[in-house]
Amino acid sequence: MGEYMSSEEYIGFIECLRETFTYSLHRVFNISIDQLKEYFDKGVLKITRTPNPEYGDYGIALHPLFYKHGIDKNEWRILGEKIVDLIKNSEYIGKCFINDVKYVNGYVNVYIDYSRLYKRIVYEILDYKLYDKLKRIGGGRRVIVEHTSVNPIHPLHIGNARNSVLGSTFANLLKYLGFNVSEHFYVNDMGRQVALLVYGYRKLVENNVKKPSNIKIDHWYGIIYAIVNILLEKKKLYRKAHDLEERFVEIIEKYKPILDELLSKNKEYTLLRINVVVDNIYSKLKMKHSFRELIDIITSVLRDYLERQNRENKTINSVREFLDELNGILEEYESIYEEEREYSRAYTSLCNIYPMICSVLEREISDPEHVENEVQELMYRYEAGDKEVAKFFHEVANDVLSGFKESLKKINIVFDQFDWESGEAGRKYLDEVLTKISKLPYTLFEDKALIIDLDRAAKEHDYIAKLFGKDQPGRFVLRRSDGTTLYTTRDVAYSIYKFRDLGADLVYNVIAVEQVREQRQVKSTLYLIGYRDEAEKLVHFVYEMVNLKNMKMSSRRGQYYTLDEVIEDYTRIVAEKYIENQLRLGKKKLKIEPDLLREAFRKLGIACTRALLLSTDPLKVLVFDPRRLEDYDLGSWIIYTFVRLQSILRKAYGFEPLDNIDKLRNYAVKLYEDLREKEIILNTEEKNIVETLSNYSYTLLTVYNELKPNKILEYTNTLCMTINKLYEKHPILNEKDHIKKNTRLLLVIVSLLILKDLQTIMGFPLIKKL
RNA sequence: GGGCCCGUGGCCUAGCCUGGAUAGGGCGCCGGCCUUCUAAGCCGGAGACCCGGGGUUCGAAUCCCCGCGGGCCCGCCA
Numbered sequence: 074m075g076e077y078m079s080s081e082e083y084i085g086f087i088e089c090l091r092e093t094f095t096y097s098l099h100r101v102f103n104i105s106i107d108q109l110k111e112y113f114d115k116g117v118l119k120i121t122r123t124p125n126p127e128y129g130d131y132g133i134a135l136h137p138l139f140y141k142h143g144i145d146k147n148e149w150r151i152l153g154e155k156i157v158d159l160i161k162n163s164e165y166i167g168k169c170f171i172n173d174v175k176y177v178n179g180y181v182n183v184y185i186d187y188s189r190l191y192k193r194i195v196y197e198i199l200d201y202k203l204y205d206k207l208k209r210i211g212g213g214r215r216v217i218v219e220h221t222s223v224n225p226i227h228p229l230h231i232g233n234a235r236n237s238v239l240g241s242t243f244a245n246l247l248k249y250l251g252f253n254v255s256e257h258f259y260v261n262d263m264g265r266q267v268a269l270l271v272y273g274y275r276k277l278v279e280n281n282v283k284k285p286s287n288i289k290i291d292h293w294y295g296i297i298y299a300i301v302n303i304l305l306e307k308k309k310l311y312r313k314a315h316d317l318e319e320r321f322v323e324i325i326e327k328y329k330p331i332l333d334e335l336l337s338k339n340k341e342y343t344l345l346r347i348n349v350v351v352d353n354i355y356s357k358l359k360m361k362h363s364f365r366e367l368i369d370i371i372t373s374v375l376r377d378y379l380e381r382q383n384r385e386n387k388t389i390n391s392v393r394e395f396l397d398e399l400n401g402i403l404e405e406y407e408s409i410y411e412e413e414r415e416y417s418r419a420y421t422s423l424c425n426i427y428p429m430i431c432s433v434l435e436r437e438i439s440d441p442e443h444v445e446n447e448v449q450e451l452m453y454r455y456e457a458g459d460k461e462v463a464k465f466f467h468e469v470a471n472d473v474l475s476g477f478k479e480s481l482k483k484i485n486i487v488f489d490q491f492d493w494e495s496g497e498a499g500r501k502y503l504d505e506v507l508t509k510i511s512k513l514p515y516t517l518f519e520d521k522a523l524i525i526d527l528d529r530a531a532k533e534h535d536y537i538a539k540l541f542g543k544d545q546p547g548r549f550v551l552r553r554s555d556g557t558t559l560y561t562t563r564d565v566a567y568s569i570y571k572f573r574d575l576g577a578d579l580v581y582n583v584i585a586v587e588q589v590r591e592q593r594q595v596k597s598t599l600y601l602i603g604y605r606d607e608a609e610k611l612v613h614f615v616y617e618m619v620n621l622k623n624m625k626m627s628s629r630r631g632q633y634y635t636l637d638e639v640i641e642d643y644t645r646i647v648a649e650k651y652i653e654n655q656l657r658l659g660k661k662k663l664k665i666e667p668d669l670l671r672e673a674f675r676k677l678g679i680a681c682t683r684a685l686l687l688s689t690d691p692l693k694v695l696v697f698d699p700r701r702l703e704d705y706d707l708g709s710w711i712i713y714t715f716v717r718l719q720s721i722l723r724k725a726y727g728f729e730p731l732d733n734i735d736k737l738r739n740y741a742v743k744l745y746e747d748l749r750e751k752e753i754i755l756n757t758e759e760k761n762i763v764e765t766l767s768n769y770s771y772t773l774l775t776v777y778n779e780l781k782p783n784k785i786l787e788y789t790n791t792l793c794m795t796i797n798k799l800y801e802k803h804p805i806l807n808e809k810d811h812i813k814k815n816t817r818l819l820l821v822i823v824s825l826l827i828l829k830d831l832q833t834i835m836g837f838p839l840i841k842k843l
Numbered sequence: 844g845g846g847c848c849c850g851u852g853g854c855c856u857a858g859c860c861u862g863g864a865u866a867g868g869g870c871g872c873c874g875g876c877c878u879u880c881u882a883a884g885c886c887g888g889a890g891a892c893c894c895g896g897g898g899u900u901c902g903a904a905u906c907c908c909c910g911c912g913g914g915c916c917c918g919c920c921a
Contacts, residue, residue: 658882
């Protein structure tokens, strides 16, 4: 197939328009080309869509220039028309698909020749030019995208899944842009959390509790972790409450003599009352009592007293202090009580379902301090290389990871590699890191502890100062006083490993927003110990949390909405909606085989799950109501459009489009050859599709630069909308006019190809029929 | 106490970095359209003091300052 236009590299028509305006403004306003370039780069001048097609398609506001040059409003039109004439008589008219140019109150607007743009875009896609252009962005550079990296202690929940979906979508995009991408999962197996789970699991093994065959293994471990954690936390809370009671007694004892003295001095009934109540409570503290009630009684008496006093004198002040101290205790007690209640509620429901685990662990966990020590011991031994302990850590982590893999596989996420914190990844460069840090001028030594004073480092290194901005870089601890290392230390070592051993040119870490500070500290450390280039190439892909309406998630309490559940729920909801629609349309019999339909529901469920997690800007908290999943159905909408395009093509050519992509392309090339020299006039709906398609590469580039995968979904949505409108308003296969029919058919094929790519990037399963 | 992020119709969201013409979508709601390429669709309608107050500007959802509300971070935790 031949070239439609000149052989020069096609730039988007927006860039082309920019050249056009630069040329004309340079001549009319006598501004230097460099100055104009600056204006465009800074956004002083900006090419935008017009609000109304009557004014043209794209335009530029001249107001900034008019004001800068002090041009009188009466002369605006004259200058504007000059620009219009200049463009009209230039080569740009042909080069940039311009049909007409107009001056409209302060703006110069151009009308795009959509039929030429249409041919160009279709040509680029069919001749692989577009793909080549996109592939050049990555140019084969090696990128590591680390994502998910959830502690292997419970099943993946919807919050973790946001990480996975963002990470995998971004990785897919990078592949599409020609990067050599590797997706990595960093296994945090050395922390206290895993040790806690290992502790619980070992107790169960000792008590002959076997792994269940009827429960997904990561879910089972999640229960163990939660129960151990709850038992421990509850014990700690009781201890805190007890301390509080002691403080209460101390306060009463402290104020008793003061109140006595006040009474004997002032001889007021109100004071007498306080004394009586205090005596009563003091006695009761030595009997069986409700701590909460006692505080309530005394605070209410004090409050009553203070309300009766109007004068500001010493009497009131000491009573007020008394009240304040009690209020403080009451508040603290309330929060402990509230927390305890939440733990208890979670515990009861867990134990109703898994009584075995509870009864064993309840027996074992009587002294929290003892458990803490054992957990601590497990960590030491694991870090020191104890084989017996390591066996358990590996078993637990691998079991949970196998659950992760199973869940993620469902939503089309497969990792290239798992890097273990306890293995080479976390430890290979550990010694080097520690040695280099100990030689830094900002390093503090306290016992065996190793701490970098990043505040000082920031004063001497602009790079670090800029990284933190107004934030305090803080002290960064890399080794504890007992000589053990921390997660963060191994994180620094792992970063080096990614560049040195895994050969990364660029690294993206998809990590939640709560770790921004830690990630900056890691970067600063890398920079300080001589890995400046690596520090620059280490990108923290930040994302916000997922919050559920009407449900508080807490992995420590074993309360979460798991990814597995979301997928199941979506699958059911999507199926119900489909069936309901068919019934509403008066249909009784299935159109396609039940198995195919069921598979389609499953795929739709997956698409919906991914779409939900992709729907919002990563920097915004994603809030949704799990009871109203049906409201978040962007995924199925896109797929339905995709299915519709296929059924049109199936009818047109008689073969299965997705199974014969090459054949389809060949047909499209023929259509293109046929239309190439013909005069075609596009309707509004067709123009909209062309325009949307023309933004394709720009959109992908934006997603890459700004780390905003949500924009891929948004774009896909727009494309589907424009196609649906064409389909609804104009016949395609039934169109009598040969040229019109082929024009539309070609648009359908090209849109299908693009839509297929977009869905692949977003990790949607492709569906043929519904 | 300090720092960062977010605040757009009943709900969700785009636009903000780089100021410009009538703030774009979706869900939900109301009214239409299935013997015509599958209606998970399309067409029409109601619904927004762009959190509040100042400032900069010819012009502010967008930039600056001060508040308010929500989230997150300030560990020899991960």
